[in-house]
Amino acid sequence: MNESLERSKGKPYHHGDLRNALLQAALELLTEGGAAALDLRKVARKAGVSHAAPYRHFADKQALIAALSEExxxxxxxxxxxxxxxxxxxxxxxxxxxxxxxxxxxxxxxxxxxxxxxxxxxxxxxxxxxxxxxxxxxxxxxxxxxxxxxxxxxxxxxxxxxxxxxxxxxxxxxxxxxxxxxxxxxxxxxxxxxxxxxxxxxxxxxxxxx
The missing domain is CATH 1.10.357.10 (Tetracycline Repressor, domain 2)
Structure with missing residues (x-):
């Protein structure tokens, strides 16, 4: 796994690592439940951040999927x-x-x-x-x-x-x-x-x- 996306369970993301933490959370949700499981609120919850945090990097679910596909x-x-x-x-x-x-x-x-x-x-x-x-x-x-x-x-x-x-x-x-x-x-x-x-x-x- 790409080291930049690794995140210890239970530990909050570090300053400057929000995007990677969100992508890792999204990948975990994708693996667990497929595309239907992808939701910015669920991703935020999985990453241990506020519901508003994902919007700093992803305008919507489509942008998140694009980032996941790019990765x-x-x-x-x-x-x-x-x-x-x-x-x-x-x-x-x-x-x-x-x-x-x-x-x-x-x-x-x-x-x-x-x-x-x-x-x-x-x-x-x-x-x-x-x-x-x-x-x-x-x-x-x-x-x-x-x-x-x-x-x-x-x-x-x-x-x-x-x-x-x-x-x-x-x-x-x-x-x-x-x-x-x-x-x-x-x-x-x-x-x-x-x-x-x-x-x-x-x-x-x-x-x-x-």
Missing amino acids: GFKRLAERIQSALQEAPDSSYAQLLSIARAYVGFAVDNPWLMREMFSGGVINREAYPDLYRASKAVFKFYVEAVRQGQARGEIVEGDPGELAGVLWSMLHGVSILVIEDQMHPYADGPEGLESVTRSCIERLYTGLGRS
């Missing part, structure tokens, strides 16, 4: 970046590392993942910081494709379009897993690894140069 994309980016740093220098290995990071993040943060992509709830482009955070994640996919093309390991084509194929597959698998629609194939760590690896192998068969 989610930042955490996802950190997870993907960390995975890529440990991956061997080959396109297949990098794609598999990205896939493991993405699917693993979804499994560990199902409600946050759902909220990050609930386009019907908020207009992402209306919140510049959220929009930039989501695009930062997509850049990892684009760069992986570009590097693969430069090595002659991935077919030619618009890197952004090919990266979109990768993201679509990763997100589809992730949502199916967290909605328990991949039973029994994705059951347990071994099942999840098998499904993730299989998807990348099939995708790479299409993207990779034989």
Whole structure:
């Protein structure tokens, strides 16, 4: 968990840490009861502050959800970046590392993942910081494709379009897993690894140069 969001139970937030305390409280409520549990008054109560305190940072519930989604994309980016740093220098290995990071993040943060992509709830482009955070994640996919093309390991084509194929597959698998629609194939760590690896192998068969 991001250290800036950690908060000891029962301890009040420290001066200057109100926004992080509110976000952490919101994340806990989201995990406990889904999006329906998010309410600025409930968040304030969870954080141990006055009902008016959240409005210093969030104009309304939509702004709070945008901030939560932004934090989610930042955490996802950190997870993907960390995975890529440990991956061997080959396109297949990098794609598999990205896939493991993405699917693993979804499994560990199902409600946050759902909220990050609930386009019907908020207009992402209306919140510049959220929009930039989501695009930062997509850049990892684009760069992986570009590097693969430069090595002659991935077919030619618009890197952004090919990266979109990768993201679509990763997100589809992730949502199916967290909605328990991949039973029994994705059951347990071994099942999840098998499904993730299989998807990348099939995708790479299409993207990779034989």
